[in-house]
Amino acid sequence: MTTIEQQTLASLPKGFGLAIINSKAPFSSNDGKDALDVALMFGSFEQKVSLFFQGDGVYQLIANQDGRLVSIKDYLKTFSAFEFYDIEDIYVCQQSLVNRQLNETFHINDVQVLTSIEFSKALNRHQHVLRF
Amino acid sequence: MSTLHLVRQSAFATNDFTQCLSVLDHQDTVVLMDDGCYNLKHSLMDSLLKRVDGTININIISSHAQARAIETMAKVSHIDMADVVALTFNHNKVITWQ
Numbered sequence: 001m002t003t004i005e006q007q008t009l010a011s012l013p014k015g016f017g018l019a020i021i022n023s024k025a026p027f028s029s030n031d032g033k034d035a036l037d038v039a040l041m042f043g044s045f046e047q048k049v050s051l052f053f054q055g056d057g058v059y060q061l062i063a064n065q066d067g068r069l070v071s072i073k074d075y076l077k078t079f080s081a082f083e084f085y086d087i088e089d090i091y092v093c094q095q096s097l098v099n100r101q102l103n104e105t106f107h108i109n110d111v112q113v114l115t116s117i118e119f120s121k122a123l124n125r126h127q128h129v130l131r132f
Numbered sequence: 133m134s135t136l137h138l139v140r141q142s143a144f145a146t147n148d149f150t151q152c153l154s155v156l157d158h159q160d161t162v163v164l165m166d167d168g169c170y171n172l173k174h175s176l177m178d179s180l181l182k183r184v185d186g187t188i189n190i191n192i193i194s195s196h197a198q199a200r201a202i203e204t205m206a207k208v209s210h211i212d213m214a215d216v217v218a219l220t221f222n223h224n225k226v227i228t229w230q
Contacts, residue, residue, distance in 0.1 A: 069199035
């Protein structure tokens with residue numbers, strides 16, 4: 001990010017960084033892997049990235065999954081690399097978990113479960129959004 | 133006339149499973165595969181299990197459920213792909229919900 005943008009960032013706390021919304025289940029499409037690739041790419045260029053998991057996207061975070069059983073290279077394991085890319089803001093929609101009868105056990109740490117209102121507020125803080 | 137229903141989509145994302153249940157008949161068989169395995173935890177599943185009076189048979193592909201860390205359920209039989217092939221021969225027709 002340029003210096004000018006950083007100055008704007010300091011003066012305006014609202015609207016910064018990239019938000020990536022994950023809304024698809026992990027194994028039936030490439031969307032989850034694509035979102036991961038984009039997140040890590042932005043991370044390696046020291047861009048601020050936040051990850052949002054909504055709808056069937058929450059299945060990407062559930063513990064004890066194994067893609068090898070359905071002949072898929074398990075990209076979910078790479079999620080544990082987020083901290084090395086300074087991706088620290090990982091948000092999950094609580095309502096999506098409740099609807100799917102999922103408990104809050106995830107295969108990575110520091111996941112923040114947010115209510116629908118908090119989730120929408122967190123998303124609206126970002127300047128750019130990509131949805132997968 | 134019996135039908136084999138192959139459910140491949142999550143009911144949380146599409147209404148395929150709803151449509152499947154609306155045409156489901158006696159002596160039909162349902163197989164949950166791929167993202168269809170997620171339907172095991174959907175409220176539609178509860179209503180389906182109530183309808184099961186021994187005539188409708190519900191199955192799930194074991195490896196597909198296990199890959200997604202989906203817990204098993206007593207009323208749903210675990211099968212593999214070879215069993216699906218057998219089922220296609222035991223039914224008059226097949227509908228794939230995808």
